[in-house]
Amino acid sequence: MSQSKSDRGSETRELILVTAERLFAEHGVEAVSNRQVxxxxxxxxxxxxxxxxxxxxxxxxxxxxxxxxxxxxxxTEMLAEIAGSPDLRDWMSCLVRPATEHLASLGIPSWYxxxxxxxxxxxxxxxxxxxxxxTSRSMQQAHEGMFRLIPRLPEDVRQERNxxxxxxxxxxxxxxxxxxxxxxxxxxxxxESTTDSLVDALVGLWLAPVTARR
Numbered sequence: 119m120s121q122s123k124s125d126r127g128s129e130t131r132e133l134i135l136v137t138a139e140r141l142f143a144e145h146g147v148e149a150v151s152n153r154q155v156x157x158x159x160x161x162x163x164x165x166x167x168x169x170x171x172x173x174x175x176x177x178x179x180x181x182x183x184x185x186x187x188x189x190x191x192x193x194t195e196m197l198a199e200i201a202g203s204p205d206l207r208d209w210m211s212c213l214v215r216p217a218t219e220h221l222a223s224l225g226i227p228s229w230y231x232x233x234x235x236x237x238x239x240x241x242x243x244x245x246x247x248x249x250x251x252x253t254s255r256s257m258q259q260a261h262e263g264m265f266r267l268i269p270r271l272p273e274d275v276r277q278e279r280n281x282x283x284x285x286x287x288x289x290x291x292x293x294x295x296x297x298x299x300x301x302x303x304x305x306x307x308x309x310e311s312t313t314d315s316l317v318d319a320l321v322g323l324w325l326a327p328v329t330a331r332r
Contacts, residue, residue, distance in 0.1 A: 131170050133159045138167070139181050143232035147178065147240050175246065178237055182250045185220060185230055192216035193256040197263075206267045206324075210317045212260035214287055218316075221291060222309035227299040235292035238284075252284060268324045275328055283320050290316060 137159040141150045152167035152174055163169065171177040193216040200208040221231055237247045261280075271279070294312045297303035 127170070130159075130161065130166065134161070134167060134170060134177070135181055135184055138177055139233050140229045142178070142181075142236055143229040146236050147174065147243065152177075175243060178243055179246060179250055181230075181233065182237075182247060186251065186254070188220045188223070189216045190254055190256055192219055193254075193260065197256060197259055200263075203263070204267065206264065206321055207317055209260055209264040209267065210320045210324075211313070212263070213257070213283070213320065214316045215313050216256075217287065218291065218309045218313045221295060228295055231288075231291040231295040235288050238288055248284075264324070271328065279323055283323055286319060286323070287316055 134155060138150070138155045141155060141158060153164045155177070156164050156166040159166065167174070167177055171180055193212055196212045196216060200212065203209070221228060224230060234247070234251065237243050238251075240247075265276075290312065294303070294307075294309070297307075
């Protein structure tokens with residue numbers, strides 16, 4: 119039975135998403151044109167990206183959304199399991215583990231962690247991607263639980279540490295993914311051990327004393 123036009127369109131969209139994620143992860147968003155994505159995805163129409171997604175920004179957002187459902191589901195399940203927990207590590211795990219478990223599920227090689235590291239430092243895309251990836255309801259709930267267990271901090275310090283924590287998770291996951299791809303990860307290093315190390319670091323970050331500021 120021949121494929122319907124809708125089925126072919128869905129397959130083409132998926133192929134473009136997977137190809138763009140890899141190219142953006144390897145080379146950065148600015149270095150890769152929509153035409154290059156279309157060609158690498160085996161599309162004879164060089165305007166396939168524009169036809170299916172409109173713009174490069176919408177393509178980037180579509181890649182994020184392709185992964186976010188799995189991460190959201192995992193975090194929502196974790197939140198239900200730890201409701202009311204007095205252990206700060208539980209809440210930090212809710213910020214980290216859903217993402218690292220999703221990355222582990224992608225197998226080797228995967229590209230998403232390096233893709234996120236690229237787009238969250240892109241001047242024109244970083245805010246859009248931050249809103250897509252880091253402001254979901256489950257993420258807000260995890261932060262609310264966390265903030266109940268840490269000392270009250272000045273708002274500017276809290277924002278600064280929030281940014282530090284986000285960058286730590288994003289870029290350490292990207293480094294872990296790269297090491298797995300290149301075969302340079304330590305023999306006993308796993309996504310689980312990476313998660314534990316990130317949680318340790320985040321607990322220390324949020325409980326660190328604040329130097330008096332003028």
